[in-house]
Amino acid sequence: xxxxxxxxxxxxxxxxxxxxxxxxxxxxxxxxxxxxxxxxxxxxxxxxxxxxxxxxxxxxxxxxxxxxxxxxxxxxxxxxxxxxxxxxxxxxxxxxxxxxxxxxxxxxxxxxxxxxxxxxxxxxxxxxxxxxxxxxxxxxxxxxxxxxxxxxxxxxxxxxxxxxxxxxxxxxxxxxxxxxxxxxxxxxxxxxxxxxxxxxxxxxxxxxxxxxxxxxxxxxxxxxxxxxxxxxxxxxxxxxxxxxxxxxxxxxxxxxxxxxxxxxxxxxxxxxxxxxxxxxxxxxxxxxxxxxxxxxxxxxxxxxxxxxxxxxxxxxxxxxxxxxxxxxxxxxxxxxxxxxxxxxxxxxxxxxxxxxxxxxxxxxxxxxxxxxxxxxxxxxxxxxxxxxxxxxxxxxxxxxxxxxxxxxxxxxxxxxxxxxxxxxxxxxxxxxxxxxxxxxxxxxxxx
Numbered sequence: 001x002x003x004x005x006x007x008x009x010x011x012x013x014x015x016x017x018x019x020x021x022x023x024x025x026x027x028x029x030x031x032x033x034x035x036x037x038x039x040x041x042x043x044x045x046x047x048x049x050x051x052x053x054x055x056x057x058x059x060x061x062x063x064x065x066x067x068x069x070x071x072x073x074x075x076x077x078x079x080x081x082x083x084x085x086x087x088x089x090x091x092x093x094x095x096x097x098x099x100x101x102x103x104x105x106x107x108x109x110x111x112x113x114x115x116x117x118x119x120x121x122x123x124x125x126x127x128x129x130x131x132x133x134x135x136x137x138x139x140x141x142x143x144x145x146x147x148x149x150x151x152x153x154x155x156x157x158x159x160x161x162x163x164x165x166x167x168x169x170x171x172x173x174x175x176x177x178x179x180x181x182x183x184x185x186x187x188x189x190x191x192x193x194x195x196x197x198x199x200x201x202x203x204x205x206x207x208x209x210x211x212x213x214x215x216x217x218x219x220x221x222x223x224x225x226x227x228x229x230x231x232x233x234x235x236x237x238x239x240x241x242x243x244x245x246x247x248x249x250x251x252x253x254x255x256x257x258x259x260x261x262x263x264x265x266x267x268x269x270x271x272x273x274x275x276x277x278x279x280x281x282x283x284x285x286x287x288x289x290x291x292x293x294x295x296x297x298x299x300x301x302x303x304x305x306x307x308x309x310x311x312x313x314x315x316x317x318x319x320x321x322x323x324x325x326x327x328x329x330x331x332x333x334x335x336x337x338x339x340x341x342x343x344x345x346x347x348x349x350x351x352x353x354x355x356x357x358x359x360x361x362x363x364x365x366x367x368x369x370x371x372x373x374x375x376x377x378x379x380x381x382x383x384x385x386x387x388x389x390x391x392x393x394x395x396x397x398x399x400x401x402x403x404x405x406x407x408x409x410x411x412x413x414x415x416x417x418x419x420x421x422x423x424x425x426x427x428x429x430x431x432x433x434x435x436x437x438x439x440x441x442x443x444x445x446x447x
Contacts, residue, residue: 039121061235067220083215103183106293111251116150120157126224145175180349243269246310252324285331292322295401297408334428336372339409360390
């Protein structure tokens with residue numbers, strides 16, 4: 001068995017696998033051989049474009065970040081260039097830094113791992129292009145330290161590129177603790193600067209002063225993979241998929257009460273009903289959909305089915321696109337009990353450096369557990385009292401995400417709230433857990 005065959009045999013496709021891709025998209029044509037030869041046969045070599053040309057095609061494409069924030073990629077690049085130009089002499093000479101974020105903090109997401117395992121060279125192409133666009137000489141690819149399949153895929157791909165003499169913009173792979181807040185962009189910068197992987201109080205933001213005090217571009221790996229295709233095919237090709245206000249395709253993870261859970265590449269702008277149909281359709285009555293992951297929100301089934309899958313469409317519906325997570329929640333299960341489990345997990349993921357996380361999140365989790373598991377009539381008042389002291393505070397958005405998720409659960413599952421208060425926990429509260437929680441999750445500070 002040669003080295004490539006041994007490598008490919010060591011890979012296992014994630015439990016959620018891509019089964020629907022757009023023609024010419026991120027995962028189209030991937031046949032289980034993610035090597036350099038196959039990559040070049042599918043996509044060809046990178047075009048020889050200047051920084052100005054790259055910035056132009058990115059801006060005209062309308063590409064926005066695929067890591068959760070959805071910020072326009074071209075505008076982010078120009079902000080880094082401007083910050084680098086406005087820095088001191090040593091900062092200008094050192095140039096900007098590019099950080100590719102391949103860490104999936106959301107336990108329900110598999111899209112970035114799937115992309116890194118099946119198309120690592122597309123991500124590395126994107127890193128090369130991003131470095132060229134902003135004038136960076138140093139680049140980092142951050143991966144969770146226990147994501148062994150992605151690490152193997154990336155390291156093997158880098159070895160292939162070195163052997164072939166392909167520029168990978170001096171990519172340095174950096175391993176990150178697998179904690180919810182460790183992959184926040186300021187936490188990555190702090191780690192790369194030799195500190196703990198904890199969110200930092202801002203400003204300055206990483207684009208102003210990041211790794212080594214230099215202007216730093218932080219992009220999700222899916223964003224960079226799209227960049228690699230836009231550079232090859234042009235902005236009009238990218239805009240041929242998706243919606244006018246949200247062009248292109250995106251990777252989403254669909255799980256829960258669907259016949260074919262998986263990672264799907266979809267054109268932005270389809271409806272929630274279209275999305276569940278792509279995933280084989282519901283396996284039974286769906287009472288709600290969790291959209292956007294644990295930083296998103298619950299939506300009633302009817303509203304989720306009608307919602308457009310775009311950042312604006314999901315915001316209008318009351319949720320968020322986030323990292324592209326959609327969990328169809330079956331009738332008969334208890335949304336309060338499931339949300340309580342997630343709230344307790346999020347409380348354990350605190351960076352331990354701000355009062356709203358240290359004190360507020362455990363208190364919110366305890367209140368929701370009291371309501372979901374004991375029908376405690378004091379719980380609603382407790383939750384209403386604590387939430388204002390948690391929202392909008394702290395160094396990162398963990399408190400905001402937790403309170404948004406809990407608030408949406410209390411609204412969407414309001415009939416269950418009344419039933420729990422009147423009669424005690426429902427039978428669904430004893431069902432096997434549906435929402436994923438890492439089995440290795442522990443409390444305490446990130447390293």
